[in-house]
Amino acid sequence: MAAPVQDGMDARKRAIARFQDFFGSAPQLLVTAPGRINLIGEHTDYNEGFVMPIAVDRVLCVAARPRDDDTVCIVATDLNGRDVFRLTDIQPSERGDWRNYPRGVAWVLRRNGVRLTGMDAVIASDIPIGAGLSSSAALEVGVALALSHLSGAEVDKVTVARWCQQAENEFVGVQCGIMDQMACLLGKDRHALLLDCRDLSHEWVPLPNGIVFIGADTGKPRTLAASAYNQRRQECETAVQLLRELLGRPIRSLRDVDNDEVELLFERLPDPVRRRARHVTSENNRVKDFAQALRNGNLYRAGALLSASHASLRDDYEVSCVELDAMVRALTSVPGVFGARLTGAGFGGACIAMVRESAVEQVLREVPECYRALLGETAPKPHLFVVRAADGARSEPIGG
Numbered sequence: 001m002a003a004p005v006q007d008g009m010d011a012r013k014r015a016i017a018r019f020q021d022f023f024g025s026a027p028q029l030l031v032t033a034p035g036r037i038n039l040i041g042e043h044t045d046y047n048e049g050f051v052m053p054i055a056v057d058r059v060l061c062v063a064a065r066p067r068d069d070d071t072v073c074i075v076a077t078d079l080n081g082r083d084v085f086r087l088t089d090i091q092p093s094e095r096g097d098w099r100n101y102p103r104g105v106a107w108v109l110r111r112n113g114v115r116l117t118g119m120d121a122v123i124a125s126d127i128p129i130g131a132g133l134s135s136s137a138a139l140e141v142g143v144a145l146a147l148s149h150l151s152g153a154e155v156d157k158v159t160v161a162r163w164c165q166q167a168e169n170e171f172v173g174v175q176c177g178i179m180d181q182m183a184c185l186l187g188k189d190r191h192a193l194l195l196d197c198r199d200l201s202h203e204w205v206p207l208p209n210g211i212v213f214i215g216a217d218t219g220k221p222r223t224l225a226a227s228a229y230n231q232r233r234q235e236c237e238t239a240v241q242l243l244r245e246l247l248g249r250p251i252r253s254l255r256d257v258d259n260d261e262v263e264l265l266f267e268r269l270p271d272p273v274r275r276r277a278r279h280v281t282s283e284n285n286r287v288k289d290f291a292q293a294l295r296n297g298n299l300y301r302a303g304a305l306l307s308a309s310h311a312s313l314r315d316d317y318e319v320s321c322v323e324l325d326a327m328v329r330a331l332t333s334v335p336g337v338f339g340a341r342l343t344g345a346g347f348g349g350a351c352i353a354m355v356r357e358s359a360v361e362q363v364l365r366e367v368p369e370c371y372r373a374l375l376g377e378t379a380p381k382p383h384l385f386v387v388r389a390a391d392g393a394r395s396e397p398i399g400g
Helices: 011-023 100-111 135-150 157-172 179-186 225-247 259-264 273-296 299-315 322-332 357-375
Strands: 029-040 050-066 071-076 081-086 119-125 191-196 202-206 211-217 337-343 350-356 383-387 394-397
Touching: 011 029, 011 050, 011 071, 011 119, 029 135, 029 179, 029 211, 029 273, 029 299, 029 337, 029 350, 050 135, 050 179, 050 273, 050 383, 071 100, 081 100, 100 135, 100 157, 119 135, 135 157, 135 179, 135 394, 157 179, 179 191, 191 273, 202 273, 211 322, 211 337, 211 357, 225 259, 225 273, 259 273, 273 299, 299 322, 299 337, 299 350, 322 337, 322 350, 322 357, 350 357, 357 383
Parallel strands: 071 119
Antiparallel strands: 029 050, 029 394, 050 119, 050 191, 071 081, 191 202, 211 350, 211 383, 337 350
């Protein structure tokens, strides 16, 4: 997906105004779906472990109204794109782009027995694409809530999250976990979501006053992420098989192994499988310790856990790169930054830093210069942005 075009209006106003322009009347429904960023818990989701994302104050909005036929017409105003399909014949788009996400959501809703009505919709977003904020999950959730609301279906949020994941896995063809959709739907203002990816149990952890999070896009595309992601998953599955034999008990995933057990058997496991297992088991511990540090208001402990997560991702999971390492160094060089790490699959993309609110301006001013100094003239152009924890997706009737 290309980067959205901004014209001075926020996403909500753009969605409503463009709907009026395109369809000639006001929409009846507005769905707001936030982006998300993961604070800690990387490459643990597909190992049935723990993650801790926040929904952020950047949103995708869907302005919509029902139709009296089975046609869905969607205008993506920021992408200068349009898609039309019939609910009775949903096929993947030949273009293989953003259009497959709404189509996939409609396909899964129908497969699960939701009687959908046609829909006219306009989508507008202020979520930066490619910056690690999961604009794709926001698109899935926004369309799912719009279709279900207009069709009179009442579906709980966890089920919507599962269905959106199914759409991305089975229709779009991206083997994502469920963290992004859960964060988008269950986010809470000034709270992080502590999520167990095995059974989807969750709790909200209050964020201490006086801190914000800064996302730092390195400017390096995640070119190797897909192939390396599949390789890491296979290495984790190999670790499970070997640990099952060594420990002599049923093990379904690395979630069932303690970090102490991995350390005890470390020399009996082949490399790099043993380091992959050590990252996952230690990262699960860091997620739980990070949540407790936030509850206790221990910002220095929380920051140290973020930095330890990055070191593990760099050394044991080997998904970092020179640009991500340089960005973490640049971020943590500024007073008032408690800790930083890569966020997302790795091999490029973005970092996340926990920052004292009073230090934000200094971070935004000094980090790009430090990043360029570390990498030299060939450094890609970085982009830093402040994110705050926000409420999850919601629907509201508007217009006539």
